[in-house]
Amino acid sequence: MVYLRGVYLASGRQSYNGYFYDTLRDEDRQEEITMYVTQQQRENLKNGNLVNVGGVLGRNVNNRGQIQIILNVSRIEIVQEQAIDEDEIKRMELRQKKSSVRFKNVDSVLEQLLFTDQRPRVALLFATSSITMSDFEAGINAAKSAIDFMEYRANFSNARELISTLQALDRGNFNKESRILNPIHQESW
Numbered sequence: 001m002v003y004l005r006g007v008y009l010a011s012g013r014q015s016y017n018g019y020f021y022d023t024l025r026d027e028d029r030q031e032e033i034t035m036y037v038t039q040q041q042r043e044n045l046k047n048g049n050l051v052n053v054g055g056v057l058g059r060n061v062n063n064r065g066q067i068q069i070i071l072n073v074s075r076i077e078i079v080q081e082q083a084i085d086e087d088e089i090k091r092m093e094l095r096q097k098k099s100s101v102r103f104k105n106v107d108s109v110l111e112q113l114l115f116t117d118q119r120p121r122v123a124l125l126f127a128t129s130s131i132t133m134s135d136f137e138a139g140i141n142a143a144k145s146a147i148d149f150m151e152y153r154a155n156f157s158n159a160r161e162l163i164s165t166l167q168a169l170d171r172g173n174f175n176k177e178s179r180i181l182n183p184i185h186q187e188s189w
Contacts, residue, residue, distance in 0.1 A: 050080035
């Protein structure tokens with residue numbers, strides 16, 4: 001039996017044979033564990049509740065060979081209502097949504113392309129008045145031998161211009177995998 005304390009987050013998913021895959025997040029850090037809870041256990045819980053949870057650890061293995069540790073909950077006790085604010089809940093839900101749609105890590109995408117001897121084309125979008133390109137240049141000199149960087153600029157304070165530029169870049173001639181790098185345009189996920 002394992003006892004954990006953390007912030008409860010309900011998943012948006014439907015139940016699976018009467019159980020839900022919800023999340024328990026560490027109250028001080030961003031680490032999370034998936035909990036396997038019943039509808040009855042879930043009824044009195046709200047997103048953001050600080051809870052003490054008891055249960056047995058199990059595991060799920062997916063078709064990509066990844067192992068996920070899951071806490072099969074046998075008891076749950078609310079310690080504090082709404083231990084975190086609504087903005088933090090929204091950020092956590094966004095991270096969970098990205099995870100559920102297999103949001104890719106930029107480093108992983110580039111490494112995979114380079115590993116298969118492909119030359120990635122990466123769009124770099126800077127604010128119109130930004131001077132960061134000179135600082136960025138110093139850091140990417142070595143990477144330029146294997147990656148094509150294309151510089152673009154937009155007025156970040158003009159939402160329409162920024163969205164238009166991002167959409168144009170998404171349709172641009174970049175590696176199909178690198179489109180995943182644009183977290184704002186959901187069709188690219």
